[in-house]
Amino acid sequence: MSETHEYIVNDRDFEERRLLEQSVVLDPLTRRLFDAAGLEPGMRVLDLGSGAGNVARLAADIVGPEGSVIGVERDPDAVQRAQRLVDAAGYTNIEFREGDVQELDVVDGVFDAVVGRLVLLFLPDPAEALRRALPLLRPGGVLCMQEPDLTYSWTSVDSPLWRQVRGWVMDTLTAVGADMKMGLSLFATFREAGAPDPLLRMEAVAGGGANAPAFGWANVVEGILPLMERLGIAKTEEVEPKTLTTRLLAEIADENGTVVGPFLYGAWATK
Numbered sequence: 001m002s003e004t005h006e007y008i009v010n011d012r013d014f015e016e017r018r019l020l021e022q023s024v025v026l027d028p029l030t031r032r033l034f035d036a037a038g039l040e041p042g043m044r045v046l047d048l049g050s051g052a053g054n055v056a057r058l059a060a061d062i063v064g065p066e067g068s069v070i071g072v073e074r075d076p077d078a079v080q081r082a083q084r085l086v087d088a089a090g091y092t093n094i095e096f097r098e099g100d101v102q103e104l105d106v107v108d109g110v111f112d113a114v115v116g117r118l119v120l121l122f123l124p125d126p127a128e129a130l131r132r133a134l135p136l137l138r139p140g141g142v143l144c145m146q147e148p149d150l151t152y153s154w155t156s157v158d159s160p161l162w163r164q165v166r167g168w169v170m171d172t173l174t175a176v177g178a179d180m181k182m183g184l185s186l187f188a189t190f191r192e193a194g195a196p197d198p199l200l201r202m203e204a205v206a207g208g209g210a211n212a213p214a215f216g217w218a219n220v221v222e223g224i225l226p227l228m229e230r231l232g233i234a235k236t237e238e239v240e241p242k243t244l245t246t247r248l249l250a251e252i253a254d255e256n257g258t259v260v261g262p263f264l265y266g267a268w269a270t271k
Contacts, residue, residue, distance in 0.1 A: 183265030
């Protein structure tokens with residue numbers, strides 16, 4: 001989660017680590033979406049709401065050294081840290097710029113692809129962000145976004161801790177104005193922005209026992225915990241973040257249950 005009405009995490013070093021851990025679950029889904037959308041070597045890519053730079057790195061791996069990626073992120077600390085991370089990892093084809101994805105006045109030229117993940121749900125006008133991006137796409141360029149639906153059943157069993165965790169997350173994201181069904185609105189948002197009708201796909205990680213992706217949900221809770229405390233939704237001693245994954249897994253194991261990660265909807269269209 002990168003672009004929000006207010007940045008919901010204060011500890012930037014912690015958030016950097018958390019987003020990198022989050023990428024373990026999400027990156028394979030995003031990589032498959034990019035492959036389906038037609039990203040390829042040599043492309044110039046614009047990444048909206050870069051955060052820690054996970055999506056920019058995925059795009060950079062695809063476009064290779066002959067291509068390039070520019071990431072736009074409104075938080076200056078996130079921009080500096082993302083640049084430091086990619087530089088340390090040896091990337092020479094990624095640049096991050098501080099800016100608002102609903103204005104995009106910090107980039108110029110044309111791009112072969114505009115991409116983004118988990119950014120539109122936090123914007124007051126997601127169609128405006130895409131509307132601003134479209135003139136930056138060359139004819140034949142690809143607009144590709146990936147957004148969640150968080151309103152489905154996260155587990156196959158209704159257990160007390162899972163019910164509590166779901167309530168914490170949903171209450172907190174509601175309080176910051178997030179659209180928790182943004183993935184389902186991607187088709188309408190593309191049309192509202194004046195983009196061609198997109199192709200769509202939905203994918204999620206699921207598992208039971210030791211393969212249950214409980215740590216992904218614990219990761220989300222840990223990330224929004226400071227905001228949860230400010231809003232009076234939950235306190236650290238109540239959440240016990242260091243043991244949350246273990247306790248969530250235990251409840252699922254007791255019921256031979258299944259955990260489902262976020263439903264991620266991908267949409268892509270060619271200009």
